[in-house]
Amino acid sequence: MVKKPTDILEEEHHVIQKVVAVMVALLARLEEGKDVKGETINHVVEFMRTFGDKCHHGKEENYLFPLLGKKGVPMTGCPIAILVHEHEKGRSLVKQLSESGAAYAKSGETAKSVLIKSLQGLVELYPNHIWKEEYLLFPMTNKVLNDKDQKELSDQFEAVEKEIGRDVHKRFEKIAEELAPEI
Ligand SMILES: [Fe+2]
Ligand SMILES: [Fe+2]
Numbered sequence: 001m002v003k004k005p006t007d008i009l010e011e012e013h014h015v016i017q018k019v020v021a022v023m024v025a026l027l028a029r030l031e032e033g034k035d036v037k038g039e040t041i042n043h044v045v046e047f048m049r050t051f052g053d054k055c056h057h058g059k060e061e062n063y064l065f066p067l068l069g070k071k072g073v074p075m076t077g078c079p080i081a082i083l084v085h086e087h088e089k090g091r092s093l094v095k096q097l098s099e100s101g102a103a104y105a106k107s108g109e110t111a112k113s114v115l116i117k118s119l120q121g122l123v124e125l126y127p128n129h130i131w132k133e134e135y136l137l138f139p140m141t142n143k144v145l146n147d148k149d150q151k152e153l154s155d156q157f158e159a160v161e162k163e164i165g166r167d168v169h170k171r172f173e174k175i176a177e178e179l180a181p182e183i
């Protein structure tokens with residue numbers, strides 16, 4: 001059977017969840033008073049910006065949500081406006097992670113509390129966000145979209161992959177795999 005657009009998004013969630021697990025481990029180390037590598041934080045930030053935001057949120061915000069809007073799903077309130085708001089929150093937490101990670105690498109202890117806060121924010125936000133999409137948004141999507149809509153969305157997702165570069169997508173899948181042993 002051909003993959004549905006929601007199957008593709010679910011597969012990407014699995015990759016994101018691997019990086020969330022890395023963030024959980026980083027957080028545990030910091031809370032135990034241990035050091036973390038600045039390089040690992042940089043990789044997490046780069047992953048969340050490119051794979052998480054540009055590729056994955058891009059598919060959702062630029063194609064899936066507007067198509068659902070066209071099919072009569074309300075764009076205000078639950079679930080779409082809440083999911084968009086969570087993407088924005090994620091972006092600002094990743095920015096905070098990037099800045100506090102850089103400051104931590106330079107000065108150690110002083111930036112540690114902000115670094116811990118941004119990691120806490122992200123590990124709380126993402127599993128919850130992914131749950132809402134997989135158990136509310138995606139079943140609803142597959143009820144609302146007909147075969148023609150599904151095909152249109154699949155083609156748009158393909159175009160996103162092409163634009164970002166398939167090698168880039170693969171590289172970030174590899175980064176997600178390799179990050180855990182790095183800690
Ligand atoms: Fe999302
Ligand atoms: Fe998602």
